[in-house]
Amino acid sequence: MEGVDHLAHERNKSEFDVDAMKVVWAGSPHAFDVCDRISKLVASDPGFRKDNRSTLSRKELFKNTLRKAAYAWKTIVDLHLSEEEAAKLRFYVDEPAFTDLHWGMFIPAIKGQGTEEQQQKWLPLAYKMQIIGCYAQTELGHGSNVQGLETTATFDPQTDEFIIHSPTLTSSKWWPGGLGKVATHAIVYARLIVGGREHGVNGFIVQLRSLEDHSPLPGITVGDIGMKFGNGAYNTMDNGVLRFDHVRIPRNQMLMRVSQVTCEGKYEQSDVPRQLVYGTMVYVRQTIVADASCALSRAVCIATRYSAVRRQFGSQNGGPETQVIDYKTQQSRLFPLLASAYAFRFIGEWLKWLYADVTQRLQANDFSTLPEAHACTAGLKSLTTTATAVTITESINLETMLCGLAIFGGVPVSTRPDTGAGSVQDSLEEEETWTKIIVVVGADRFVVVVGADRFVVVVEHMVAFEERIIAGGRSPSEKESLPVEDKSLEERLVEFHCQHLRRG
């Protein structure tokens, strides 16, 4: 078997320019160059090996993650990698780790919700990893319902401090990644109480562990919540639990871009909308969409390649059997997923643009597109992660449909069980999928109902629309014929896809 390229024949039959498609997939020639260089760097370095991930114990896995994170940091520094290259390196290391929350939520929260002075103080420490941050929002009692959080932050004008406290068992922070073992600091969301009055939920920068010996600071109880399912998926992450017993922090550690508390104990709200407090979530959702597209592409790639090399039935006169990919039933299952992988990839790129655009506008105090960004990221996060999780878990359960059990599905080395577990957890992370749908339904311009069985329908609409758009556009009656709840999201998906095709 070794040395035989079973895919060469299929590849030679390709009717499109594969090199051009690589660039389209990457986003630009520059992005392709970065991806190409950094992926080769990671693949060729034994320090980043991942083939043993599914067989290590939780403790070994976690030690391995710490070692890899340190090694990745050393590589980034030694090779003077740019921020873009460093992000790609972490992407190709491909192992959920405390660094994801540090770079993905802690830093963006300070950037988005902190004042200029707070950014100047905290960001250099975070960029050099002299402090390691996590994002402590969810509690045992409340996840999706952020307004229900119970942790309190009470202002004490005598000492110019906030007192952070967990008044009930259900107010214990529960789930934050990086919290269980590693983080020295957290963005903690708590009910702001000033002069006996409550002013809603706000973020605070709280130090959790000593920078000398890493022990928890007085009044802080912190630990790891334990095993999660999918060995190589999320057990590399130290999701944690956290309680506060009247922990005091300086007043200037409240993130004050949206609202401020003066040293006299006066609460002031700026004209910046309160939704900005959740701006970090908008950022994270767009990264989760990108992650879902990667997970789906990986799974579909494995299934497609396998279908091309696997031969079953149909031998004529002792000749070779038929390639599985040539069966219409296999194509009808596989190709919509392949199309979804491309569509999700383009959606991820568009959301990246949308987030950059919104961030630029916010800096100029233009908040007009924030509701749209909130709704688009929330809806598309639900759609893409649900579709991905369903696809991968289904293909693991029903292996004989796409790959055949003997070769890939049940074997951890195929990475599909872990990819599946990871994408299910992605769909739960940050806000559970169905509550995201409610967020979207509540938003002005988006009335979308999406669900596990809908994504194939979306793709079908996309293909049909695309053909009509390329042929000269849609009539108003065609627009009206879509069920109202489908229109917004599906049309938007079609537009992305067509824009990409036109550009390409």
Ligand SMILES: Cc1cc2nc3c(=O)[nH]c(=O)nc-3n(C[C@H](O)[C@H](O)[C@H](O)COP(=O)(O)OP(=O)(O)OC[C@H]3O[C@@H](n4cnc5c(N)ncnc54)[C@H](O)[C@@H]3O)c2cc1C
């Ligand atoms: C792998 C992973 C990593 C995570 N990392 C972090 C982290 O770093 N930091 C952090 O703060 N949190 C983190 N979380 C927590 C995550 O944000 C929450 O789990 C998520 O917000 C959902 O909250 P919940 O679990 O309390 O579910 P709930 O809000 O209690 O929802 C439970 C169920 O009820 C349904 N439901 C809730 N409200 C409604 C409604 N109004 N109408 C209809 N149905 C409803 C939901 O859809 C869901 O099915 C993580 C979670 C996971 C799984």
